[in-house]
Amino acid sequence: MQFSTDPKTLSNDLQVEESSFRRALKKIDYTTAGPITGLVFIIILFSILSPHFLSVNNIVNILRQVSIIGIMAIGVTYVIIMAEIDLSIASIMPLSGIIAGAVATGGYLMPFALPVWVAILCGLLTGALFGFMSGFATAKLKIPSFMATLSMMFIIEGVMLWFSGAQPLYGIPDSMQWFGAGKVFGIPVIVVIFILVFVASDFVLRKTVFGRNIYAIGGNEEAARMSGINVDKYKIWVLTICGILCAFAGLLMLGRIGSAQVTAGVGLQLPPIAAVILGGTSLFGGIGSMRRTLVGVLLMGVLVNGLNLLGVGADGQKLATGIVLIIAVATNVMGTLKK
Amino acid sequence: MKQSSPNEYLLYTENLGKQFNGITVLENINLTIKKGEIHAILGANGAGKSTLIKIIDGIHTDYIGDIYVKNQKVKPANTEEARLLGIGMVHQELSLVSELNVAENIYLGRLPRTTWGMVHYKKLHQDSAKILQELNMSVKTKEIVSNLSIADRQMIEIAKMLSMNTDIILLDEPTSALTENEVKRLFYTMENLKKQGKGIIFITHKLDEIYATSDRVTILRDGNQINTINLDKNDPDLETKLISLMTGTEQGEIGEIYPAKKNRIGPPIMEVSNFSSKGKFENIHLQIRRGEILGISGLKGAGRTELARAIYGADPKDTGILELNGEIVEIRQPIDAIHHGIGMVTEDRKKEGFVGLLGVKENISLTTIKDVLVNGFLSRKLEREKTQTYVSKLNIRMASEDARVKNLSGGNQQKVVIAKWLCTDCKVLILDEPTRGIDVKAKSEIYKIMSDLAEQGLAILFISSELPELIAMSDRVLVMSRGRIVSELSGTQITKENIMKSTFQESAVQKEVG
Incomplete structure (x- = not known):
């Protein structure tokens, strides 16, 4: 054994000195703490910059604005934790609204109107059907979910244009609009529904076998399969659930805008996915939670709302969202690399 | 020199x-x-x-x-x-x-x-x-x-x-x-x-x-x-x-790390007959008894892992019948094997054995998550208690039950994978290179676990490329070469020389085992 003067070994010795500080830094869980810190930071920032920001009205407003994207984000969170993706969410959403609207009013190709509850059921079934088809293509035909759901996106848009003739549909019954526009005890129904969906999904992910196995599949599909988890079944179910939740968002959208619109989903394909990632859920699966998604959704909502209050236009809002997203993903990736 | x-x-x-x-x-x-x-x-x-x-x-x-x-x-x-x-x-x-x-x-x-x-x-x-x-x-x-x-x-x-x-x-x-x-x-x-x-x-x-x-x-x-x-x-x-x-001829060190062999062999529990998969293995017959450790030796590519995966249902086979306790069972995928009480610790634990991003307790309950439910929902408390039992039984060293398995040492990772199977009521456990890439101390602990399990009546199919452990642990050894079982050794026949001879000599007499 001889003593080395190799610079590599020397620098190793030096690192021991500075490592106590580094160790403290390493202990921080950036992926969880980062988005929450960001959220708190911009809330403080906007409350200083704008007097209207922290008003009850504005807070309710923010929640109402994020509800629809939030429910879609919750749906796609299941998918992303399972290490798959769904690009058809913003197509399922308007189609379900159009189907439900048509059934309730007898519009489009529907010859007669049916009760509202049947219409709602039809809307949800539409979402379930297309989600199921994506899931089947991914699990059984082994088509990567990126391609399966991208194809599904075009298929749904084609169906939607054919069914609606690209025309909007008015005269949605009030009882149906209530979900998107009504209030209970002064709180918008849409917000209550968002919170209920969040609480239920958070519970499913944390407390049920179903939720646990989604993490296992997302973390290591092969190990999950070798441990006796029916991976195919899970893929089909998870994409079906995502479809149902997007259909739910579509029903709320009917009340929000007061009509069924083919264009209701334009520009909404990626914001829900961005919100999930922003919250710290890993795009590669296995890591994440509904709580993180909630933080991500709020972060995006607060940012847009605050900039709006300050008079910043759509240009500035998009720019800011992009910058925040890239910072969030960068810290997320660095946090993952450290482990 | x-x-x-x-x-x-x-x-x-x-x-x-x-x-x-x-x-x-x-x-x-x-x-x-x-x-x-x-x-x-x-x-x-x-x-x-x-x-x-x-x-x-x-x-x-x-x-x-x-x-x-x-x-x-x-x-x-x-x-x-x-x-x-x-x-x-x-x-x-x-x-x-x-x-x-x-x-x-x-x-x-x-x-x-x-x-x-x-x-x-x-x-x-x-x-x-x-x-x-x-x-x-x-x-x-x-x-x-x-x-x-x-x-x-x-x-x-x-x-x-x-x-x-x-x-x-x-x-x-x-x-x-x-x-x-x-x-x-x-x-x-x-x-x-x-x-x-x-x-x-x-x-x-x-x-x-x-x-x-x-x-x-x-x-x-x-x-x-x-x-x-x-x-x-x-x-x-x-x-x-x-x-x-x-x-090598020296055998002095063996006594230290291997537990003593005990006579614990019971009646036959699993019988595999006529297993074939084109290009992987051909016409395999084998039988394993309760409490027996059956070693499988051979070079890489001899068909050992492929055979084990086919028994476990991880890969399809062309032909073959599997009997458990005298009854023919159909195993098409791992979940069937688990239902019939067959477990498998795979060769590549990182790829197939554990979910690195999940904690120790989540990994241990992968196969038996139904045991930690209260009123149909996961109970962290119950899961933690169950984990504690296996952690102390297998001496798993970790920061906490929530520590991600990918951050553990190879030996501890392997113990987590084994713990995953201990909590199922499996009757046959397949171990494919269970000590690969882990240190001597953890190895000897794994040998001890294997010996204890066999004593409790578990049948263990033990695939290993390390002859010393194969010889020390196995009650019987099958040598595979080019997809076939070329010899069966038991008792005092189990020596390095005999195994090597069967492995390397192409002319080895083909012997039907069954």
Whole structure:
């Protein structure tokens, strides 16, 4: 054994000195703490910059604005934790609204109107059907979910244009609009529904076998399969659930805008996915939670709302969202690399 | 121990060694390669042969010791640098780009250019054709590689190495995919290269190939250089000598790390008959009893893992019947195996054994999550309690039950994987290389666990490439070779010599086991 003067070994010795500080830094869980810190930071920032920001009205407003994207984000969170993706969410959403609207009013190709509850059921079934088809293509035909759901996106848009003739549909019954526009005890129904969906999904992910196995599949599909988890079944179910939740968002959208619109989903394909990632859920699966998604959704909502209050236009809002997203993903990736 | 002047060596190493995660896999290797020499390297699985030449080829760069090429101390940082030093390698795994054609593959990364910087296709195909001719191959240079047979691809791999025109040539089991005729052509080419003064390092598992080609042979065992000898082809005891060098004869250390064997064997529990899967294994019959540890020995590619995976339902089989307690059961996927009480600890624990991103407790309950439910929902408390039981039973060392399994040491990871099966009521447990890549202390703990489980009546199918553990732990050993069971050894027949003989001698008497 001889003593080395190799610079590599020397620098190793030096690192021991500075490592106590580094160790403290390493202990921080950036992926969880980062988005929450960001959220708190911009809330403080906007409350200083704008007097209207922290008003009850504005807070309710923010929640109402994020509800629809939030429910879609919750749906796609299941998918992303399972290490798959769904690009058809913003197509399922308007189609379900159009189907439900048509059934309730007898519009489009529907010859007669049916009760509202049947219409709602039809809307949800539409979402379930297309989600199921994506899931089947991914699990059984082994088509990567990126391609399966991208194809599904075009298929749904084609169906939607054919069914609606690209025309909007008015005269949605009030009882149906209530979900998107009504209030209970002064709180918008849409917000209550968002919170209920969040609480239920958070519970499913944390407390049920179903939720646990989604993490296992997302973390290591092969190990999950070798441990006796029916991976195919899970893929089909998870994409079906995502479809149902997007259909739910579509029903709320009917009340929000007061009509069924083919264009209701334009520009909404990626914001829900961005919100999930922003919250710290890993795009590669296995890591994440509904709580993180909630933080991500709020972060995006607060940012847009605050900039709006300050008079910043759509240009500035998009720019800011992009910058925040890239910072969030960068810290997320660095946090993952450290482990 | 160099006696002659180093000048005559194309390449030599001084005390070369390598560790993986703190485990020494290669130690104090002093290899010398002369000009115009074919130097064979012989050793069992895991003896360090591939590691050794991967160091020389610049693939493993964090080694200990020194490498000298033409008396210059070198430290190749990658294969590109190794090639510039005059070292070329033919890998065990094929590394061709299957969508490109033969010529493009031979000159991959070194395509000849025209003065305009474009690919000089004419020269490319001419040069390639010349090399193929040297190898006496009839393949067209414009043929797409994916259309070629495995044997032809292996020959293209060799052509690629030849095109580099290096002085030192590393061949890692080049013959495993070749037919007899092609092997002859390869040996002829090797002989030519030798005449040109090149030095060839040749790794093979087949003794007859060594006799046919090599001048000297270096024997490795457990990462140590046991000896380097001149091959005297007239020595009648050569084969016995080589096998005994490969296996080693000292057996003193065994008592320390292995638990004592106990008589605990009960009635038969599982019987496999007529298992076949094309290209993997053929007509396998085996029976295992309660409380028995049945060892399966063989080289890589002999079909051991493939057989185990077929029993467990991880891979499909062509034919075969599996009986448990005398009843025929159908196993199509792992979940069926688990329902019937068969568990499997896979060879590659990182890929198939655990979910690295999840914690210890989540991993332990992967197979038996229903046991930690209260009113249908997961109970963290119950899960934590269950985890604690196995953690103390198996002595798993970790920061907390929530520690991600990917951050644990290899030994602790393996214990987590085993714990996953202990909590199912499995009756047959398949262990595929359960001690690979873990330290001696953890190994002895795993042997203890195996012995305890067998005592409780579990039947264990134990696949291992490490003969000492296989011999010490198994009540019976089946030796597999080329997809068949070639011999069954029990009691005092279980010796290194017998296992090695069955493994390496192609002429071993085929024996039906059932």
